[in-house]
Amino acid sequence: MEIEFDGAARTVTGSQHLLTINGSKILLDCGLFQGKRQESFRRNRSLPFEAHKIDCVILSHAHIDHCGNLPSLVKDGFEGKIHATRATADLTRILLMDSAHIQEMDAEYLNKKLARHGEPLVEPLYTSADAGHVQQHLRGHDYDEIFEPAPGVQARLADAGHILGSAAVQLDIEEKGRKFRLWFSGDIGRRNLPIIRDPVLPEKVDYLLMESTYGDRLHRDPQLAYEEMKEVLKRTLRRGGKVIIPSFAVGRTQELVYFFRQMFDEGSVPRVPVYVDSPLAVNATDIFKEHPECFDEEAMSYFNHGSKQEVLGFHLLTYVRSVDESKALNGRKDPMIIISASGMAENGRILHHLANNIENPLNTVLIVSWQAPDTLGRRLAEREREVKIFGDVYRVKAEVATIGGLSAHAGQTGLVEYALATRDTLKRLFLVHGEPQAAAALQSKLEQAGLKNITYPDRGKSIPV
Secondary structure, eight states: OEEEEEESSSSSSOOEEEEEETTEEEEEOOOOOOSSHHHHHHHHHSOSSOGGGOOEEEOSOOOHHHHTTHHHHHHTTOOSEEEEEHHHHHHHHHHHHHHHHHHHHHHHHHHHHHHHTTOOOOOOSSOHHHHHHHGGGEEEEOTTOOEEEETTEEEEEEEOSSSTTOEEEEEEEEETTEEEEEEEOOSOOOTTOSSBOOOOOOOSOSEEEEEOTTTTOOOOOHHHHHHHHHHHHHHHHHTTOEEEEEOOTTTHHHHHHHHHHHHHHHTOSOOOOEEEEOHHHHHHHHHHHTOGGGBOHHHHHHHHHSOHHHHTOOTTEEEEOSHHHHHHHHTOOSOEEEEESOTTSSSSTHHHHHHHHTTOTTOEEEEOSOOOTTSHHHHHHTTOSEEEETTEEEEOOSEEEEOGGGOSSOOHHHHHHHHHTTTTTOOEEEEESSOHHHHHHHHHHHHHTTOOOEEOOOTTOEEEO
16 A cells, blocks of 8 residues: 555645555545645646546545545546545535635636736636536445445544544555555544534554644633633623624534524523524535434434424524625624634635724624634734735724634644554554644654654655555
């Protein structure tokens, strides 16, 4: 077997890991790289392998940095199956259509500028039609179902506890008379997250590909993060401001809705309207309601004793679909909470809400997830006093609050526990999906705990095992 690390190597985004087993090529994830615009443009347009030679893809989950370049793969000649859990397959369909729309709109906007200067026009990375072609390749599986993605390979998807449908990929491989197990963690979740179940730990693993996003960070108890968020909401709403939250449409938005319902039920924050203003988040929430097999016991109790709507709904909550409804929110002055995509504030309706509210000191921009370098979300989280939105400069007069403990990624303690679950059989560990500082800190902790043969591979590196 050979492992080629083509994405999320020495960085967090753009997950792509290519396995060659018995002559077959299995691609683990096919995500978009997110970072500096020029670098993202270049890397996402040039797949580092020949698409027509890939036999199949196995997706860990539906976040765009793990599935977002599937349309390019198919457009470039891929003809195989894309395996995922049923929930991931459903989420991937809507996420890719949304991503394609963004690619088309970005190209249209850029071409207007280029045309004015007589410069060559650009094409979108992929179109809605390209995204639609991915659907015929998707194959949904239940958790723990055994399937054969390639000769000599038995696959199983184990709950990763990260977002709805997220999975670790277990591959039991027989190659040249040798039997061994490879385990790809995908993104590892945390215990006691709302709605979804806890992550399953790996067992009897020979080779582990493991994320290291927060390898240098100890997460606080989620309850402390919940209490801190509650305080931010209370002080903003009592001074008459709006709370503007850039949020990933899948996972984080649904968690926030769940939290706000709890806060209102407790009577611990002022009862104000809550708006989920993202067509993608609205559609994703509908998919959440269709997959109760992924719910934890608490969420299932809502589902079993009420309606599907009660899992992610309450009377103060409005899911905004139309552009006119979205625009109307910015004309209002009353206190409210607005959750809008994208999670790193790079595109979508959140930009309009920030532009209209960021210069009002009554308001708060609430950052609730990790922000990639060189994104608007990162600049806000780093408290830059001026930011550009739609090319215009805005002074940041609103309060900016960050809540780090809500991460859906395991922190250092969870990552160490995950890796140590394999210590009796593990031959080699590869750290991926993490910045150098985070990976180095995690590697040091794991070596102190007795694990050996830990590698932090370069992008493009091919390693035989």
